[in-house]
Amino acid sequence: MNQMTKDEVLYAFAVEDETGRDTLLRYLAAYPQFAHDLVDISRELHRSFSDEPLSAAEMQRVDVAIARYQGVMVKQTSESLAPQAFNGAAELMQLPLSVMVAFRERRVDLASVPTRFLERLAGALSTSMEQLSAFLLQPAMVSAARQSKSRVKPTTAVKVSLEKVLSDAGVQADRIQSLIERGE
The missing domain is CATH 1.10.10 (Arc Repressor Mutant, subunit A)
Known part of the structure; x- marks a missing residue:
């Protein structure tokens, strides 16, 4: 722990x-x-x-503390979830790399991911479920490398269900069902 x-x-x-x-x-x-x-x-x-509003100085201290905390959390999350970690997770979980790329780019809707699957993924990435969840809740993105290779104008990345990501990656229907229902 x-x-x-x-x-x-x-x-x-x-x-x-x-x-x-x-x-x-x-x-x-x-x-x-x-x-x-x-x-x-x-x-x-x-x-x-008291019901009195905070003074300008107090508000500034609150804003600085929040910014510092958010900066620390983003730094910790991004360091522990390096792109190479997702490559290893794909092997450990026996899933196509494209599925892990979708997770790395935060294109998977967290609400569609079963808890058991999320636990296994956090373990494969050597991070906590809280850090992984915080990472996945951030806005979706597409890597700069993929955007520069595209022949069409890049669009804003959108979040999709885990089931769609697995289906698009060519995972067999019975395995998708197992992953969605039991997280295995």
Whole structure:
């Protein structure tokens, strides 16, 4: 299991449905190295807020923090999901490379991918389901290399179902059914 960073632990705590005493104690037991930060965020989450709007300086601090967090997440995701990783995943999952190219270019609609298939793909890519899901939720793209080789004007990439990607790649109907129904 991957070790979570301080930011990941604090984010996980902050988005818990219940951030009360029991949740805090559970996180403190699991991540004692972040005890000070967990107590701080717990206090912040439970302090009373006024109805006054944030000042310009406070808004700027929030915007900077969000931009920093988004930059870190995109960097982590893109580093762990390098193009070469998808080549290896195609072999491990015994699927045509074109299927993995569709995933790499985020042209597969995440909602059409069975959880079991997503788990297997995350394992083949040596990443977490959360990172893979965050990656796949980004806008679809077509690689610059493929666009430059095209004889027709490139169009905006669109997301399609996993079933269509598999069918277009020439995967047999019974295997498609197995992948869609059982993720195998």
